[in-house]
Amino acid sequence: MSGATGVAVAVANSRVIDVYVKYTNMLVGRDKACRLGQYFARLLAYLVGQRIARLGKTAGRVEWLATLVKIQQVLATTRKMMRSGKFVNFAQMAARALVARNGEDEVVWALGLVNKLGMCVFMAADTLGLVGTTLGLVRLRDPARVARVAQRGWLFALAAQALSALYQLRTVAIRAADLRRVRCHVEKTGDAMGDRECATEEHALATQRAGLSKQLVAAALDLSIPIKGLGILPLNEGLVALAGTMTSLMGAQDVLSKAAA
Structure with a gap:
């Protein structure tokens, strides 16, 4: 019983959990997290697509690419709903x-x-x-x-x-x-x-x-x-996905610093 009480006290007084709760309670925090997942999935999908183009298709690579594309689409739709x-x-x-x-x-x-x-x-x-x-x-x-x-x-x-x-x-x-x-x-x-x-x-x-x-x-x-x-410029898909990932990280960091304040 004392062990369970100790865990409960640790959770109740955890600074990390406090920051996490504050972050997730903010709509902008959840949006930034979804945006990061969206563009990171887009970047991984580009890399997997490049690997398929170089080495050829396999069942595992095609499935992995389809999963990443689906994650990207679901998170994009989620963000549209939120905003x-x-x-x-x-x-x-x-x-x-x-x-x-x-x-x-x-x-x-x-x-x-x-x-x-x-x-x-x-x-x-x-x-x-x-x-x-x-x-x-x-x-x-x-x-x-x-x-x-x-x-x-x-x-x-x-x-x-x-x-x-x-x-x-x-x-x-x-x-x-x-x-x-x-x-x-x-x-x-x-x-x-x-x-x-x-x-x-x-x-x-x-x-x-x-x-x-x-x-x-x-x-x-x-x-x-x-x-x-x-279609203004023929920019590389990987660079665009990387740019979105970087700005998502910057935005998430800003929200996290506010939650930690």
Whole structure:
């Protein structure tokens, strides 16, 4: 009995379980986990397909490929179900951005608005495709066109996100250059208070730069997915799947850090 009690106490006080429960309680956490599984299965399916192309078909390889494709499709559908109707959220955010700008930089504001509108179009078309194609509740005249509209919306949203990150990184670089000049002056005058203020500002800029750099990398990698989906560039399937896997890991890490906080 004491052994069972000890196990119960360990489970009740487990930090790992606490983080796991917080992570899985968040819809975005479950979405990121499904996304990681989806793109990792896509990457493995590509690798197995390449192996089949080189070494030929065997029953085991064909079965393994079919299983991976099925996992990818099931997880993709699961994610569509979880985000269905979310276009309303992005429409509301876009409307709020139009109503209240709150003194935001014009370029950042405009690119943020494009991002929200693009995501709204993506989510709306995605939901329509789910209802019409996957669930068959409505009849679509051209399901492929709906899918292309969704991809275009996502493409514009990601492009706006990448451009916004680049623009803000440039602003941060200008502020950092100004701060270095202030730092030189402070060091010459021996101003202790100014030195502390400079250190605080440097830390803030470093944190902002890291966040924007991560945003830029994630957007640039994810751009490969709609670019390939729309046939704009003949990108390698393996590289696209790898890009999706990497950004999924980055997203899951962000959610996990919030759950662990």
